[in-house]
Amino acid sequence: MTKVVAKDISKIYGATKAVYRAHLEAKDSEFVTILGPSGCGKSTTLRIIAGLIRADEGRVYFDDKDVTDLSPNRRNIGFVFQRVALFPHMNVRKNIAFGLKARHYSDTEIGRKTKEVLAIVHMEGYEDRAPAQLSGGQAQRIEIARVLATDPDVLLFDEPLSNIDAKLRDELKFEIRKIQRETGKTMVYVTHDQGEAFAISDRIYVMSQGIVEQVGTPTELYTDPSTPFVASFIGQNNFVTGTIKAMDTASGMGTVLAGGIEIHTQIPREHAAGDKVTACIRPEDIEILPEARGGSKGATTATIIESIFLGNTTRLHVDANGTILKVDLRGPERFSYLNAAGKEIIIDLEKCTVIRAE
Amino acid sequence: MKAASFERVKDAISYTYVLLISGLLLLPFMVILMRSVTLTLPDGTTTFSIKPYFDIVQAFWPKVYLSLSIAITTILIDTAIGVPAAYALVRYNFRGKRTLFTLLNGVWYVPGICYALSLIITYYFLYKWFLGYWGFIGAYTCGFLLLMLMTCIVAFRYLDPCYEESASCLGAGRLTTFFRVTLPLVGPGVSAGILLIFVLSFNEFITALLLNLATKLQTAPVRVYADVTRARVLPSISAEAAVLQLISLAVVLIYLKLVGTKYLRGVILI
Amino acid sequence: MTTYERLKPLALLAPAIALEVGLFFVPLSLLAIASVTSKDSFFFTPVWTLSNYADIFSPAYTFDFEITFGLIIAAAFLDLVLGFPFAYIMTRRIRKYQDVFRAIMLVPLFGELYIAYGFYYVFLPGGPLSFLFSSSISLFKALYSMPAAVVALAIYTFPFSVYNIGISLQGIDRSIEESARCLGAGSMRTFVSVTLPMSLPGIIGAWLVSIGWGLGAFAIPTLMGGAVVAERMLSVEIYSIALLRMDFGMSSAIGVILAIIAVVIFYISLRASRGALI
Numbered sequence: 076m077t078k079v080v081a082k083d084i085s086k087i088y089g090a091t092k093a094v095y096r097a098h099l100e101a102k103d104s105e106f107v108t109i110l111g112p113s114g115c116g117k118s119t120t121l122r123i124i125a126g127l128i129r130a131d132e133g134r135v136y137f138d139d140k141d142v143t144d145l146s147p148n149r150r151n152i153g154f155v156f157q158r159v160a161l162f163p164h165m166n167v168r169k170n171i172a173f174g175l176k177a178r179h180y181s182d183t184e185i186g187r188k189t190k191e192v193l194a195i196v197h198m199e200g201y202e203d204r205a206p207a208q209l210s211g212g213q214a215q216r217i218e219i220a221r222v223l224a225t226d227p228d229v230l231l232f233d234e235p236l237s238n239i240d241a242k243l244r245d246e247l248k249f250e251i252r253k254i255q256r257e258t259g260k261t262m263v264y265v266t267h268d269q270g271e272a273f274a275i276s277d278r279i280y281v282m283s284q285g286i287v288e289q290v291g292t293p294t295e296l297y298t299d300p301s302t303p304f305v306a307s308f309i310g311q312n313n314f315v316t317g318t319i320k321a322m323d324t325a326s327g328m329g330t331v332l333a334g335g336i337e338i339h340t341q342i343p344r345e346h347a348a349g350d351k352v353t354a355c356i357r358p359e360d361i362e363i364l365p366e367a368r369g370g371s372k373g374a375t376t377a378t379i380i381e382s383i384f385l386g387n388t389t390r391l392h393v394d395a396n397g398t399i400l401k402v403d404l405r406g407p408e409r410f411s412y413l414n415a416a417g418k419e420i421i422i423d424l425e426k427c428t429v430i431r432a433e
Numbered sequence: 434m435k436a437a438s439f440e441r442v443k444d445a446i447s448y449t450y451v452l453l454i455s456g457l458l459l460l461p462f463m464v465i466l467m468r469s470v471t472l473t474l475p476d477g478t479t480t481f482s483i484k485p486y487f488d489i490v491q492a493f494w495p496k497v498y499l500s501l502s503i504a505i506t507t508i509l510i511d512t513a514i515g516v517p518a519a520y521a522l523v524r525y526n527f528r529g530k531r532t533l534f535t536l537l538n539g540v541w542y543v544p545g546i547c548y549a550l551s552l553i554i555t556y557y558f559l560y561k562w563f564l565g566y567w568g569f570i571g572a573y574t575c576g577f578l579l580l581m582l583m584t585c586i587v588a589f590r591y592l593d594p595c596y597e598e599s600a601s602c603l604g605a606g607r608l609t610t611f612f613r614v615t616l617p618l619v620g621p622g623v624s625a626g627i628l629l630i631f632v633l634s635f636n637e638f639i640t641a642l643l644l645n646l647a648t649k650l651q652t653a654p655v656r657v658y659a660d661v662t663r664a665r666v667l668p669s670i671s672a673e674a675a676v677l678q679l680i681s682l683a684v685v686l687i688y689l690k691l692v693g694t695k696y697l698r699g700v701i702l703i
Numbered sequence: 704m705t706t707y708e709r710l711k712p713l714a715l716l717a718p719a720i721a722l723e724v725g726l727f728f729v730p731l732s733l734l735a736i737a738s739v740t741s742k743d744s745f746f747f748t749p750v751w752t753l754s755n756y757a758d759i760f761s762p763a764y765t766f767d768f769e770i771t772f773g774l775i776i777a778a779a780f781l782d783l784v785l786g787f788p789f790a791y792i793m794t795r796r797i798r799k800y801q802d803v804f805r806a807i808m809l810v811p812l813f814g815e816l817y818i819a820y821g822f823y824y825v826f827l828p829g830g831p832l833s834f835l836f837s838s839s840i841s842l843f844k845a846l847y848s849m850p851a852a853v854v855a856l857a858i859y860t861f862p863f864s865v866y867n868i869g870i871s872l873q874g875i876d877r878s879i880e881e882s883a884r885c886l887g888a889g890s891m892r893t894f895v896s897v898t899l900p901m902s903l904p905g906i907i908g909a910w911l912v913s914i915g916w917g918l919g920a921f922a923i924p925t926l927m928g929g930a931v932v933a934e935r936m937l938s939v940e941i942y943s944i945a946l947l948r949m950d951f952g953m954s955s956a957i958g959v960i961l962a963i964i965a966v967v968i969f970y971i972s973l974r975a976s977r978g979a980l981i
Contacts, residue, residue, distance in 0.1 A: 127598050147601040154602035160595040164617045173613070174603035225604060447792040454789050455807045458858055461821020462810065468824050514718040521715035537719065540727055542969045544919035546938045547958040550945055551730035554737050554955065557746060559729070575726035578719060636814040639921050646946055654816055661820055661926065671824070674817055681813050689806055 077138045077228040077261050078103050081124050084133035086116075093119045094130075095285040101229075101261050106252065108264045110272040111282035112308070117265045118233055120282070124263060125154050125231050137228060148177070150229075153222030153260075157234040159214040161206040167193075167217055168202040174225035192220040195254060212243045219251070223258065230255065230262040236271065248275055269309060273297075281305050300428060306355040313361075313400045316353045316432050319346055331429060335396030338424045339373040346429065356427035358390065358403035364421040373425050379418045389413065395422065462678055469671035485672035493673050496653040497680070503566070503652065504635045507573040508627050511581045514574070516623060519585030520615075524594070540576050548576065549640040553647055564648050569641065573634045580633070581626035588622020621692050628688045632681050653677055731962070738955035745951055755956035771937040774849060774924070775917035778856035782864040782913045783906060785857070790868035808862040815859050819926040822855045852927045856920055860913040867912050867972075871905020872898075904975050911972030918965045937961055 079101040086094040094116040101107040109117040122128040124135055126147040134143045142150050161170050168189060175185045193199050196216040206214060215235055222230065232251070236244045252275040255262045266272050272279050273293040281288045281296065281304070289296060289305045300306035303314070317333025322342055329342040333354050346352060364374055377395035389409035391402040402422065404412060412418075472482040522534060540548070552572050556563045563571050596618060600610040616623075638654040645655045654677065660670045737745040744750040758764060793804060811818060875898060883893045924936035933939055937957055945954035 125602060127601070147598070148604045148606055151604070152602055154599070156595045156599060158593065158595055160593075160599035162596060162599075162614060162618075173600070173605070177604040177606075177609060221603070231602075444796065447796045450788060451792055451804060454785060454861075455804060458807060458810060458861060461818045461824075461855075461858070462813070464821045464824040465817060514722060517715040518719035521712040525712035527709070527712055533716070533720075537723055539966075540723075542915070542966045543731070543962045544938060544965050546919060546921055546941045547734070547962040547965075548727075548730070550941055550954060550958050551734035552726070553945075554745070554951060555726075555730040555733050558733060571726050575722050578722060582719070632809075632812060636816070638814060638816045639919075642921075643942070643946070654814065657820070658816060658922065671820075674820055678813060678817060685806070685809065689802075693802070 078136075079107075079124065079229055079261055079263060080136040081120065082134045082136065084120060084123050084130045084135070086119055086123060086128060086130050092285045094123070097133075097282070097285070097287050099124075099263070099280055099287070099290075101263050104259045104261055106255055106262045106264065106275060106277045107280065108266060108272040108276040108278075109280045109282055110266060110269060110308075112267055114284075115282045116285040117267075117282050119285075121231055121233050121263060121265050124229075125152055126150050127154075151225070151227050153225065153227035153230045155215075155218050155222055155230075155232045155235045157237050159206070159211070159218060159238075161209075161214055161217060161221070163206050165206075166202070167198075167204050167206070167209075170206070170217065171221045171224050174221065178225060188224050192224045193217075195223060195257075196220045196250075211239050212247060215239060215247065216250075219254065223254070227260065230260050232262065232264045234265055234267065236266070236268075244271070251275065281308060283308070298428075300355065301430060303353055303355070303430060306353075306428065306430060311358050311401065311403070312355045313358065314353055314355055315398055315400075316351070319348050319350045319352060319429075322346070322348050334398035336375050336398055336424065338375075338427060340425050340427050340429065342429050346431075351432040352429050353432045354424075354427045354429055356400075356424055358401040359405065360426035361400065361402045362423040362426075363402070363404070363408075364423050366421060373423055374421050375424060377420055377422050379412070379415045379420060382412050382415045384409075384413055391415070393420065393422065465671050465674045465678065469668055469675040472668055485668040486676070488669045489672050489676075493653070493656065493676070496651055496656045497676065499650065500635050500653040500677075503569045503573065504631050506570050507577060507634045508630050510570065510574045511578050511630055512623060512627065515578055515581030515626065516585050516619075519582050519589055522582075523586055523589040537582060538579060541579055545639040548572075549643045552640065553643050556647065566648075566650065568644055568648060569650070569652070572640045572644070573630075573637065576637075576640070577630045577634055580629040581623070584622050584626035584629065585619070588619045588625075591622070592618050624688070624692055628685065631684055635681060636677060734955050734962075735959055737951055738959045740952045740955075742953075743949050743951045745955075752952070755953045756960075758953065759956055759960060767935045767937055767940065770935045771918075772914075774852055774856060774936070775914050775920075777849075777853045778860060778917055779864070779910050779913035781853060781857040782861055783868075783910055786861060786865045786909065787868055787906065790865045790872055793865075794869055794872045808865065811859050811862050814922075815920060816922040816926075818855050818859050819922040822851065822858075823926060852923055855923045855927055856917055857913075859920060859923060860916045863916050864909040864913045867909035868902065868905050871902045871908070874905070875901045908972040908975045911968050911975065915965050915968045915972065918961055918968075 079099070081097065081099040084094055084097045084099075085092070097116070097120050099107070099109070099120065109120060111117045119128060123130045123133075126135075126142070126145060126149075130143070134141055136142065137150065147154070161167075162173065165173070171189045171192060172185045175188060180188070189202065190199070193201065196219050198213065198216050198220060201209075201213070201217065206217075209217065218235075235251070236247055239247060248271050251264075264272075264276065276293065278290060278292055279296055280290045283304045288302045289300065291299070296305060296309050300309060300312075306312050307314070315333040315336065315338075317331050317336075319342060320330040320332045320337070322329030324344065327341050327344060328339070329348075331338045331340065331342070331352060331354050333352075338354055340354070342352075375395050377393040377400070379391050379393050380399070381392040383390045383392075387405065389404045389412055391404065391412060393400050393402055400422075469485055470481055470483055471479050472484060473479050522530065549572070552568070556568055560568075560571070592615070596614050597610055600614045601607075605613065636654055637652075638658065641652045641655045642658065645651050651659070653673070657670065657673045657677065660667075660673060738755055739751055739753060741750040741752045741754065793801065879901070880893055880897055883897045884890070888896070919938065920936075921938050921942070924939050925933050934943075938961065941954050941957050941961070944950050944957070
């Protein structure tokens, strides 16, 4: 039930900026995820929030209390690692009791708490097992129980499902979400898996090379990527770079000339005619228009080069005036284009997002 | 078919060779043991007897006790110094770390007698209060520190930092983490260092010889040497040597039974 | 990083550093200083002189160097001859009982003294190998002689040597040997043209390590080498010159020379084999 603020965090190793001017906020009881590829600085940021690493710049606040100079054991956090960090020389009971003993709980309270948290993670009866006897998924559940036992203010999970089998990963991520909802604890979660982040997060911070690229809800990130990185990291995208040919500031509609194609679409107001921009359009957002619409504004002709049937999708590679675009067809119409190489079609690119060129 | 039996021949040769060489390595020790229980009777025949062991108890036991005492003190000091040093070398990064480590290694590269002489000179010239029991401790703690350092470095490298970090996040302070998490997990590695220091300091001879001349304190191996140069062939002298060997062997075997060779790998000879 | 944090590793290392400085570097420095004094003047009013070194490099000591290095180098070769097959078998052929053999390798660590003393008994009349000798005269010669000392020294340095060769052999990627086999080379040819050349650095390193450790041998030359070896072995001379003739200057000089040679040899072997020294 704590608000977490990491204000302008920087961490520099030699010449490398692991994290640079990152600003992160997690509201009370919110599930916030830091998403990005490996090496982007997400784990470093999380560790700074935990106190395992000292930032070179910036401060960390839990509920207006400056915790930047506190070591992890004074921050009342629950940190779950990527690797199972259950103490190998202690059984489950002693592992869970560890944090409680450090806070001087009585033996009866420890017993009660242990039962309570094991029930939450559905691992009742495992008190006397040794960590070596647990499977990956079971061990990770016990880890979660262990950090919940100490009733932390903030939960910090560093890619906890990376080393778990795919099928179990699916189950566990929803369990983690459920536990977070039920306990109401603020969660800062780190992952490189976009699907995982989308499934369980309230808000997502997308990071790349130490910098926060964009923050938003899953929907916002998907429909309105604000940087080329976010546009390419979230889902699939086609990219064409060009210039704004004309723009009507009143309605926000304009024309972008890119890669030999005229695209008629919404343009963010900060741009003006003549700006260099990149148009990103998702393969699933490209509409195939009936022939009658050919020649009308916004319609572009293209030739199908290749058609690949993927089961729930048919992917077309099309050539539009020299620019290659990917087009994904879902639904019944995907069967109509199975052997369509060479066919000429009309496509509508209106649903593209315009962002600044790199 | 031919290939299979050729393989078996090669295996047989291999095992035989290894056994022969091992036999050769063990030969001197076995001989000492055998001679220590062989009494030559007045009529020239030999018989099995452990009497030589009883003969030496009076004179030899104090020396053994001294050697044990020195060994244990050395172990305690080296553990207290070596464990934190190894921790610092593995968990922290700082400039000059490599050079420091190479310099700490230096003791082993200098021949024993050169180092022993340098110590004698230093004790006489500077550390006059070391001309006694503590002279031995000083020499051995410095000479064998590297063994503890190496085994602990290996042990700490094996130890994933996530356990210590986890303990910290769960609320344990530095000391609690060290005693309840780090030490139990690194203990077996430290015990390997203890074993090596024991075996080497208990049986150390060259420095002890020089120190014997300077301090009149005689450790067990020096006593054996003195007796050997005086009256070589008596079974009782073999018994002395055998006692030292048996003690060392017992300690090694107990250690290997309890812990195995895992923590000695990559450190010394294995 | 705050100063406090920068100091933490140093604080943990301070006792070790203090120990090394006080009981290693200081003594070695004093040794070096003593080596340029005459006799035992170091302890009173130093009489500075380079005559100790002059003597060492003069013909007076040539024989000593010959004996010392002859013994040590011969033992090092014996280590290679016996040790290479041993290491090869241990790393390539034998899977079971590896721990047992590894433990046996620890045994010579127990003490050079016991090796010397035990071997003495081996050669005595009635001992296990006495059947090799037909008369007591040749037995006596065998007992106090270079060959006996060489064998004993080889046993003492055997584990160090084998360890180096073993590491080197283990470092050879098996797939290289296997590709040689796939390309048609028989096991003998693979061995000669692939395994052997690739383990050469380790072999050289092992040879050097044997020499390095042999320089520190003391009990073996004293008890076994016979009068000639016992008197002229440099390591034993350090002892006898200092404590029987009271000539600390000379003794320190020999000590400095031996120490420098040993350090250089270990350094080269480290470079050659990229392996461990202990």
